[in-house]
Amino acid sequence: DLKSRFAEAGIGLSIPDGQDAVAPEELLQAMRLTLDYSTSTGHPLFFNQLYGGPEPAGIAGEWLAVAANTNCHTFEVAPVFTLVETEVLAKLARLIGGPYSQDHDGLFVPGGSIANIYGMHLARNRADPAFKQRGAQGGPRLVAFTSEQAHYSYRKAVALTGLGTDNLISVACDADGAMSPASLQEAIKAAEQEGKTPFFVGATAGTTVTGAFDPLEPLSKICREHNVWLHVDGAWGGAALLSRKLRHLMAGCERADSMCWNPHKLLGMPLQCSVFLTQHADILRRTNAGGAAYLFQPDKLHAEYDLGDKTIQCGRRPDAFKLWLAWKAYGDAGFERWVDRADELAQACEIRIKESGGALQLVQRRAPFNVCFWWVPAQLRPYTPEQATPAAKDLLSKVAPAIKELMQQKGDAMIGFQPLGSAPNFFRIVFAGAKLLQDCDLDALLQRINAYGQQLFPAQQ
Amino acid sequence: DLKSRFAEAGIGLSIPDGQDAVAPEELLQAMRLTLDYSTSTGHPLFFNQLYGGPEPAGIAGEWLAVAANTNCHTFEVAPVFTLVETEVLAKLARLIGGPYSQDHDGLFVPGGSIANIYGMHLARNRADPAFKQRGAQGGPRLVAFTSEQAHYSYRKAVALTGLGTDNLISVACDADGAMSPASLQEAIKAAEQEGKTPFFVGATAGTTVTGAFDPLEPLSKICREHNVWLHVDGAWGGAALLSRKLRHLMAGCERADSMCWNPHKLLGMPLQCSVFLTQHADILRRTNAGGAAYLFQPDKLHAEYDLGDKTIQCGRRPDAFKLWLAWKAYGDAGFERWVDRADELAQACEIRIKESGGALQLVQRRAPFNVCFWWVPAQLRPYTPEQATPAAKDLLSKVAPAIKELMQQKGDAMIGFQPLGSAPNFFRIVFAGAKLLQDCDLDALLQRINAYGQQLFPAQQ
Ligand SMILES: Cc1ncc(COP(=O)(O)O)c(C=O)c1O
Ligand SMILES: Cc1ncc(COP(=O)(O)O)c(C=O)c1O
Numbered sequence: 012d013l014k015s016r017f018a019e020a021g022i023g024l025s026i027p028d029g030q031d032a033v034a035p036e037e038l039l040q041a042m043r044l045t046l047d048y049s050t051s052t053g054h055p056l057f058f059n060q061l062y063g064g065p066e067p068a069g070i071a072g073e074w075l076a077v078a079a080n081t082n083c084h085t086f087e088v089a090p091v092f093t094l095v096e097t098e099v100l101a102k103l104a105r106l107i108g109g110p111y112s113q114d115h116d117g118l119f120v121p122g123g124s125i126a127n128i129y130g131m132h133l134a135r136n137r138a139d140p141a142f143k144q145r146g147a148q149g150g151p152r153l154v155a156f157t158s159e160q161a162h163y164s165y166r167k168a169v170a171l172t173g174l175g176t177d178n179l180i181s182v183a184c185d186a187d188g189a190m191s192p193a194s195l196q197e198a199i200k201a202a203e204q205e206g207k208t209p210f211f212v213g214a215t216a217g218t219t220v221t222g223a224f225d226p227l228e229p230l231s232k233i234c235r236e237h238n239v240w241l242h243v244d245g246a247w248g249g250a251a252l253l254s255r256k257l258r259h260l261m262a263g264c265e266r267a268d269s270m271c272w273n274p275h276k277l278l279g280m281p282l283q284c285s286v287f288l289t290q291h292a293d294i295l296r297r298t299n300a301g302g303a304a305y306l307f308q309p310d311k312l313h314a315e316y317d318l319g320d321k322t323i324q325c326g327r328r329p330d331a332f333k334l335w336l337a338w339k340a341y342g343d344a345g346f347e348r349w350v351d352r353a354d355e356l357a358q359a360c361e362i363r364i365k366e367s368g369g370a371l372q373l374v375q376r377r378a379p380f381n382v383c384f385w386w387v388p389a390q391l392r393p394y395t396p397e398q399a400t401p402a403a404k405d406l407l408s409k410v411a412p413a414i415k416e417l418m419q420q421k422g423d424a425m426i427g428f429q430p431l432g433s434a435p436n437f438f439r440i441v442f443a444g445a446k447l448l449q450d451c452d453l454d455a456l457l458q459r460i461n462a463y464g465q466q467l468f469p470a471q472q
Numbered sequence: 473d474l475k476s477r478f479a480e481a482g483i484g485l486s487i488p489d490g491q492d493a494v495a496p497e498e499l500l501q502a503m504r505l506t507l508d509y510s511t512s513t514g515h516p517l518f519f520n521q522l523y524g525g526p527e528p529a530g531i532a533g534e535w536l537a538v539a540a541n542t543n544c545h546t547f548e549v550a551p552v553f554t555l556v557e558t559e560v561l562a563k564l565a566r567l568i569g570g571p572y573s574q575d576h577d578g579l580f581v582p583g584g585s586i587a588n589i590y591g592m593h594l595a596r597n598r599a600d601p602a603f604k605q606r607g608a609q610g611g612p613r614l615v616a617f618t619s620e621q622a623h624y625s626y627r628k629a630v631a632l633t634g635l636g637t638d639n640l641i642s643v644a645c646d647a648d649g650a651m652s653p654a655s656l657q658e659a660i661k662a663a664e665q666e667g668k669t670p671f672f673v674g675a676t677a678g679t680t681v682t683g684a685f686d687p688l689e690p691l692s693k694i695c696r697e698h699n700v701w702l703h704v705d706g707a708w709g710g711a712a713l714l715s716r717k718l719r720h721l722m723a724g725c726e727r728a729d730s731m732c733w734n735p736h737k738l739l740g741m742p743l744q745c746s747v748f749l750t751q752h753a754d755i756l757r758r759t760n761a762g763g764a765a766y767l768f769q770p771d772k773l774h775a776e777y778d779l780g781d782k783t784i785q786c787g788r789r790p791d792a793f794k795l796w797l798a799w800k801a802y803g804d805a806g807f808e809r810w811v812d813r814a815d816e817l818a819q820a821c822e823i824r825i826k827e828s829g830g831a832l833q834l835v836q837r838r839a840p841f842n843v844c845f846w847w848v849p850a851q852l853r854p855y856t857p858e859q860a861t862p863a864a865k866d867l868l869s870k871v872a873p874a875i876k877e878l879m880q881q882k883g884d885a886m887i888g889f890q891p892l893g894s895a896p897n898f899f900r901i902v903f904a905g906a907k908l909l910q911d912c913d914l915d916a917l918l919q920r921i922n923a924y925g926q927q928l929f930p931a932q933q
Contacts, residue, residue, distance in 0.1 A: 013555055022800060024555050026563040032803035038529065041800060042536050045556075045793070049540045050549045060549060062787075065541040068499065075503050077534045077742045079510045080526040087880070088511045088521060094474055094485050095506075102487040121582035124786045132632060146636025147608035163762035167784050170760070171593060173634025175607025220766050275787070281538045282789055299631070301624035305681050305890040305900070310873045312880065323628050325585045326523075326736070328743055332506070339483060339502060342493035412771045419548070419773065429766040439766070 013048055020044055055448050056424035056456055061219070061247050063444015066279040068340035072333030073281045083119075083327045084306060084319030092329035093316055099331045102338070103272070103288060106252045109265025110290045117288040118295060118321055119330040123246030124164030126271030126287040129323070131155060131168050131211050133269060133289060134240030136298045138210035143298070147173045154178045154202045157213040158190035158225060162244055165213050178207075187376050188223035190214060192230055199237050211240050216261055216270075217248020220431055220439060222378025224248055227263030235266075243270035246285070248380070250277035253343070254350040257379055265290075274334050277353060277380065277443055278346065284330045295321035353442035354379045359450050360440060363457050369393045370461055374437045382440045383431075386410055386460050389470035396434065406468075408435035414463045424456055474509055481505055516909050517885035517917055522680070522708050524905015527740040529801035533794030534742045544580075544788045545767060545780030553790035554777055560792045563799070564733070564749060567713045570726025571751045578749040579756060579782055580791040584707030585625035587732030587748040590784070592616060592629050592672050594730060594750060595701030597759045599671035604759070608634045615639045615663045618674040619651035619686060623705060626674050639668075648837050649684035651675060653691055660698050672701050677722055677731075678709020681892055681900060682835075683842025685709055688724030696727075704731040707746070709841070711738035714804070715811040718840055726751075735795050738814060738841065738904050739807065745791045756782035814903035815840045820911050821901060824918050830854045831922055835898045843901045844892075847871055847921050850931035857895065867929075869896035875924045885917055 017024045022033065022041040033041075051057060053064025065073075081089045083096060096119060104115040120126050136142050139150045147153075155174060157165045159181045169179045180202060183194040199209045212234050214225040227243060234241040243249075243264050249272030251257040252264070264270060269289035274280040289295070300320045307320050319325065338346070361377040364384050369392040374383040387394045388410065391403050399407070411428035415438075418424050428436045438460075442448075478485045483494065483502040494502075512518060514525025526534075542550045544557060557580060565576040581587050597603050600611045616635060618626045620642045630640045641663060644655040660670045673695050675686040688704060695702040704710075704725050710733030712718040713725070725731060730750035735741040750756070761781045768781050780786065799807070822838040825845050830853040835844040848855045849871065852864050860868070872889035876899075879885050889897045899921075903909075 013551060025559045026796070026799050028566065028804075030563075030799055030804045032806050033800050035801075038532075038797065038801055041797065042532065045536060045552045046540060048552050050542055050551065052540070052542050052549065060543065062541065062543070065539070070539055071499075071503065073538045074535050075506060077538065078526070078531055079507060079513070080523070080742050081511055081513050082521065082523070082743055087886075088513065090474060090511065091506045091509050098486045102491075105489065121586075121789075122785045122787050124784065125582075128632075128784075135634075142634070142636070143631045144637050146630070146639055147634035148611070148613065148636075150609070152609065162786070163764035163767075164786055166762045167760060169607070170604045170762075171589075171784050172632060173596075173603070173608035175603070175609075176605050178607055219764075273787075281541050282543055282787055299628060301627045301631075303624035303680075304892070305888065306624075308873070308890055308897075310897070311889075312877055323585065323589075323632050324583045325623070325625055326583050326734075326743055328582075335487070336499065336502065338487050338491055339494050340496075340499055343489075343491045345493050412769070416773055425548075427766065428772075429769055431765070436769075436771070 016048065017041070017044055050425070053444065054425070055445060055452060057444060058440045059425040059427045061276040061441050061443050062282060063279065065281040066337055068337040069280040069333040072336035076329045076332045081329065083329050084317065084325060086313045086316035087311060089329060092332055093318055095335045096318065096329065096331035099335050099338070100286070100288065103286060107265050107270070107288070111265055111288065114292040115288055115290055116292055116295045116321070117286060118318065120285050120287050120322070122283050122285050123162070123244065123271050123273045124167060126246070126285050127162070127164045127213065127242065127244055128168045128171065129287045130213065130240070130242030130269040130271065132172060133294055133298055134211040134242065135172065137240060138208065151208040152206065153210045154180055154207045155211040155213065156180045156182050156195060156198055156209065158182050158184050158215060160184050160188045160218040160221065160223060161213055161215050162219050162246065184223070187378070188218050188221035190225040190230065192226060192233060195230060196233050199233065199239070209237055209239050211242065214241060214243050214267070216243050216245040216251070216264065217380065219247065220381070220429060221375060221383055222248070222381025222441070224260045227261065227267065231263045231266035240269070241267045243267040245270050246273040247276050249273070250350050251379065253346045255347065256351055257354060260379065277350065278337070279349070279444055279446070280333050280337060284334055299323055349446045352446050356442045356445055356448055356453065357382050359453055363453065367457070370464070371457065374434050380442050383437050385437045386414060386464040388464065388468040404435045410464065410468060411436040411438050413467045414460055417463050417467065418459070423459055477509065478502070478505055511886070514905065515886070516906060516913060518905060519901045520886040520888045522737040522902050522904050523743060524740065526742040527798055529798040530741040530794040533797035537790045537793045542790065544790050545778065545786060547774045547777035548772060550790060553793055554779055556796045557779065557790065557792035560796050560799070561747070561749065564747060568726050568731070568749070572726055572749065575753040576749055576751055577753055577756045577782070578747060579779065581746050581748050581783070583744050584623070584705065584732050584734045584746050585628060587707070587746050588623070588625045588674065588703065588705055589629045589632065590748045591674065591703030591730040591732065593633060594755055594759055595672040595703065596633065598701060599669065612669040613667065614671045615641055615668045616672040616674065617641045617643050617656060617659055617670065619643045619645050619676060621645050621649045621679040621682065621684060622674055622676050623680050623707065645684070648839070649679050649682035651686040651691065653687060653694060656691060657694050660694065660700070670698055670700050672703065675702060675704050675728070677704050677706040677712070677725065678841065680708065681842070681890060682844055683709065683839025683902070685721040688722065688728065692724050692727035701730070702728045704728040706731050707734040708737050710734070711811050712840065714807045716808065717812055718815060721840065738811065739798070740810070740905055740907070741794050741798060745795055760784055810907045813907050817903045817906055817909055817914065818843050820914055824914060828918070831925070832918065835895050841903050844898050846898045847875060847925040849925065849929040865896045871925065871929060872897040872899050874928045875921055878924050878928065879920070884920055
């Protein structure tokens with residue numbers, strides 16, 4: 012195991028009492044081992060997560076920021092990083108368009124989950140202006156809505172912010188996994204009839220598992236009718252904004268009150284790089300200000316540029332810088348090409364699955380960046396989900412874990428799997444770090460899945 | 473200004489519509505400019521913040537982690553980083569001692585502010601087990617306590633988590649800025665008499681401004697009597713645990729329910745490196761689990777090592793790695809020397825201030841790592857705070873900003889200032905990144921402050 016490998020190399024993983032300083036050569040050896048035994052997220056066939064190998068310009072930007080070691084709370088300690096953050100946010104606001112090109116507010120935050128918390132928190136304070144001071148008790152009975160396919164960070168958000176998971180209402184999705192506007196309309200009305208106050212809809216642009224885009228135009232209309240804050244979790248799919256071909260998927264996003272996007276996912280920035288944006292100018296400071304006198308002295312130089320009091324943090328890394336540098340390095344066209352290439356690869360994958368004669372089967376329509384499929388053992392073909400027996404489902408649920416384990420052991424590839432609703436474990440290929448992948452790589456991958464499947468689940472005679 | 477400097481160099485700070493890809497030489501030029509115009513936090517006379525220049529082994533660890541670009545949510549994508557995090561937490565738990573050496577739970581989190589949120593959130597869920605599901609409404613009327621000198625992140629925490637700033641009770645401090653146990657005792661009793669439920673005391677080990685250590689032994693006794701969760705914000709002063717000479721300041725810390733510490737402050741790790749620890753085993757997962765099926769599949773390899781469901785995030789950077797590498801590089805003794813050196817320098821500074829004949833004056837007793845002082849214009853000497861006229865205070869409040877501005881413009885040094893209570897703006901020197909500073913550097917710095925003070929506020933004849 013890992014512990015003994017490190018110990019054999021003379022660097023124990025544990026830090027014993029009285030740890031001695033070790034020599035530089037041993038440190039280098041420890042670093043080498045760390046890289047050797049780390050999962051190669053930069054492998055072209057790493058499809059396990061919504062991120063992959065980082066882009067060189069992103070690494071360069073991050074390395075510089077690490078060495079400069081400063082902090083985007085005040086302009087005086089981070090003048091360039093502060094301006095860069097402001098410029099990147101302005102660029103993204105222009106990309107979104109609509110009211111965002113006039114006015115916006117935003118921040119880079121440590122992850123999409125925390126960006127979703129920001130959205131819900133701003134919404135809460137708008138719906139209940141006394142919230143910050145009074146707290147939740149004694150306020151209106153607020154309820155939030157997300158789709159049943161939304162990211163689990165919304166659940167964490169309601170648990171953290173004292174709304175409670177009981178007050179997060181799950182809205183039904185269509186067959187592709189997109190939130191159904193009719194179901195949202197109904198759910199909001201039902202809540203209102205129960206005397207509750209709907210205040211927040213958390214839509215998703217690019218769901219984590221199936222890659223579906225909630226229909227933002229109709230959702231924004233419903234939200235406006237009911238005076239509800241619309242937040243768009245575009246952590247994954249927000250990248251579609253960069254592509255002329257795909258940005259229609261985000262249509263209506265400019266009407267959302269707030270949104271998030273993770274350039275550390277499809278854009279290959281080193282973790283973490285997450286943006287929160289809202290169309291409401293100056294709302295972050297009004298909501299989050301703590302006004303610490305030791306940090307935000309009005310009588311120091313350039314205090315007006317300080318970003319720090321907008322946040323729920325104090326220290327904050329300059330995560331905008333790597334994206335800024337990469338944007339300069341690859342340009343708008345470069346980013347667009349990456350996004351389009353992810354979609355092309357997903358399409359190529361879809362075609363191969365459809366042409367596999369039943370060995371591979373789509374779980375549902377493929378999304379721009381996600382393809383969900385089963386490898387189906389011969390005795391279950393053709394696999395028809397609606398007619399599958401419990402025994403068939405049980406067998407199918409064992410396939411993806413077993414093939415994944417074998418691929419991991421051989422170091423071939425890494426593809427995530429999960430069950431969803433009534434669908435037993437299936438593979439999910441996500442095209443995050445796969446820009447340089449060729450179609451022939453896809454062929455090889457799918458052939459290998461097929462070969463391993465046949466080996467692990469041989470056709471019964 | 474900065475914008476025109478970048479524009480002249482051919483790299484605008486803004487990202488125009490249709491940004492072209494720029495050539496590598498221009499990118500390098502942009503990186504050079506960024507470093508040139510960034511504040512030199514690694515300058516030996518950067519005393520502005522509780523962090524400074526990062527340590528080489530910390531940078532190396534962080535650079536490696538950036539390039540490996542993975543994510544401490546699951547073991548399968550971050551096996552080494554996951555084990556390293558576990559080992560570093562175990563080391564810290566042993567350093568704290570007491571119940572922590574038996575059992576503990578913990579995480580690296582994005583900043584001390586968020587670590588304080590974790591502490592309050594766990595306490596809330598212990599005091600009100602239905603909280604996660606029901607939310608704050610309908611639960612007990614909880615109140616939290618911190619000292620008037622506590623970090624402003626506690627205020628942000630109550631605003632975010634729906635407790636409300638009205639339910640954060642400010643406890644009086646002694647003359648050094650440490651929380652008074654008698655005042656806490658009283659405040660808790662008063663709250664109980666009003667029918668409120670005290671659930672959380674946020675103590676501070678090393679306050680941000682004056683560096684005071686709250687007396688943890690007596691505070692923990694009071695907390696136990698009233699069944700209140702004690703969290704210790706050791707973001708700054710937690711480093712005292714590493715020094716045999718100074719760890720008495722943390723006595724009682726092992727009785728705290730939870731604590732945080734920022735190795736990115738006194739230990740010179742690149743931002744961010746923040747630890748949250750609690751003595752209660754497995755409480756993080758129980759409180760925060762969202763149980764996402766796409767990530768924490770029980771049927772994949774090594775699922776039992778996954779750390780991700782303990783957090784309020786999803787993706788999380790491997791911030792433990794740099795600290796692990798640095799610990800190997802410098803050893804227990806190296807870290808201890810740094811901490812002790814900070815204390816020696818503060819003492820050297822104190823002596824010089826006391827021997828300055830009234831030109832420099834301590835605002836209060838110097839703390840191990842903080843020295844708060846005024847440069848006093850000749851006409852105000854000897855400065856006696858209790859007898860100072862409003863006009864004298866008004867003049868004094870202008871001194872530190874003016875000297876700081878001049879030092880910044882000359883690039884000499886950077887020292888923070890702030891007012892506190894009735895004390896007008898004073899300098900705060902914090903020994904975070906100053907390990908290699910010599911006593912003669914201190915002499916030079918204090919002489920320069922004196923010279924600038926005389927220049928800006930000449931003695932009136
Ligand atoms: C749709 C969606 N939202 C939010 C997140 C959370 O982002 P982060 O891991 O940066 O917290 C994810 C992560 O996979 C996601 O897929
Ligand atoms: C005592 C104390 N607690 C918490 C924090 C916040 O830490 P962070 O900036 O990592 O959020 C600070 C920051 O200076 C601090 O001084």
